[in-house]
Amino acid sequence: MTFRTLDDAGSLAGKTALVRVDFNVPMEDGKITDDTRLRVALPTIAKLRDAGARVALLAHFDRPKGKVVPSMSLKPVVDDLEHLLGAPVRFADDCVGDEAKAAIADLDAGGVILLENVRFHAGEEKNDPAFAAQLADIADIYVNDAFSAAHRAHASTEGVAHLIPAYAGESMRRELEALDAALGNPKKPVIGIVGGSKVSTKLDLLKNLVGKLDRLAIGGGMANTFLFAQGVDIGGSLAERDMAETALEILTEAKARGCEILLPVDFIVATEVKPGADSRPVTAGQPLSADDKILDAGPATVARLVDAMTASKTLIWNGPLGVFEVPPFDVATVAVAHHAAALAKAGVLIAVGGGGDTVAALHHAGVVDDMTFVSTAGGAFLEWMEGKPLPGVEALNV
Template structure:
């Protein structure tokens, strides 16, 4: 996998870098409540500053739908970003035209300016060629450091890359390298864990993975659909019973492609989903009442999954194994996550997770820092796992 990084950019002294970042941070009362996405951008900003470049940051916030919405301005991010950088950050009242050009012209080498919300322009999401040209006129090079927006063919993620030398930022580089190690050119054998509620939302993902993995473990509500398709009694559990034929097709495809599907062999059931609810372990094939709900994988399933992960060199994880938000139905997710993280920390497993509730689940298990890589990109991570080309990444290929 080859894409251009800042190491390929040559001398940056005196140049202006237009950097697409993901600053779509949680806000409350005009204050940033979680600065993770600001901190993720720091290595790229610092690398450019130390190289003597001016840095113009381009980002979106929320969904203004092409209108100027004052409550969606990026201006409240200036102070927290300045504090994280330990350097002043200017603000431009627009991301193109006079205000942007003037703010950039006023910067010294190594200076930073945050441009106003790019989605205040309808031309952004339309990937309008003229708007992309206007963005390109601000700088000498373009840097995409927002993998989370790379699945969108917008002016700031794809269009502008056709007008300037384009490079992956440090966060983007790390994400692409991790995903390539997990799915592009992984160390084998490779095991995947896919959980979550619905098969219907992950059809493309499952179909792509059975052709690439040695083993695929299915958990959460979607496992119930597969069990139902096999004639297993699932009681009153969440399942897409109308997807049974599709589940059987995926099972057949896995068999043809040599991917071993690991479905739960036992599970934890309860009649209600609430903390401390009375629950019991049940073996797959036992009869359940109409009130019984499968809410987590059972201990035998966990033991089998732990053994399978230990025998693997690479793990890619998307989605929890049970209703992890409610104890005691977090047990399987926590146990498997902690085992995978321990192997990753010991250097015997490449463990990459991301998408949907995965970050929350791995945070809940306390293992995010010990995994090889955890992507916060959501939709872009899922589309990558589905085997789809991401416009923002394709524009950076060498």
């Protein structure tokens, strides 16, 4: 993986950097409830300011569908960003045109301005060349620091990158380096954990991974589909029974590619999904009633997965092992997360996780800071795991 970073940009003094960030933050009553995405952008902003560049921040918020929707303005972000930066942040009522150019030109070296929601323009999501040219017209260089939007070929993520010198920001660089270490050029043996509810939503992911991993552990509702395909009684558990043949094809492909599949050998069963519900461990193959639901991996499965991680050099994780949101069905996910984090902290395992449920599960386990890297990119992370090219990244390639 070769891509241009700000270290390749030369002198930036007096230049304007158009920085694509992800400020699609959660808000309630006009107030940000989680400023993580703002904090992620700070290293890039600081690096550009220190280099004497004018920093024009470009982002989307919500889905205005190419129209100006006042409730979807980025203006409420300014106060929080100023607080985090410890410096003034101006705001422009548009992201292109004479008004944006004049506002940027009025900045001092190291000044920061937040441009209005790029999705207020229909040309953004259409990747319209004319709109991309308007974006390029307001800056000297383009910096993409929004990996989470890199799977979209939009004007602000892909089109503009071909029109002016383009570089990866610090957050984008860190993400790409971590992902390359996890799956691009990993230290072997490599183990993957894929959980979640449906095989059908992760077919491309599974098919890509069995050709790249030494071991792949499958958990959550997905595992039930594989167990059902093998004739294991899963009672009334969540499963895609119509995907049984596909599951068997994936197992066959994995064997042919030399990837060992680790399915649950035991599980935790209950008749209802509620906090503190009565539950019991069951060994795979034992009969279940129609009311029994498999809601978590069992202790023997956890022990086998812990041993497999200990024997590995790299871990890539997407999806929980059970219904972690409802204790006591979080036990397996938490136990495995703690072991992965301990190995990563000890420097003996590169442990990378990503995807919405995975991030939530790792936060629930309290291990996010000890993992090698946790991606909050969601769809972009999943498409990268599926082996699909990401337009926003491809545009930065050397």
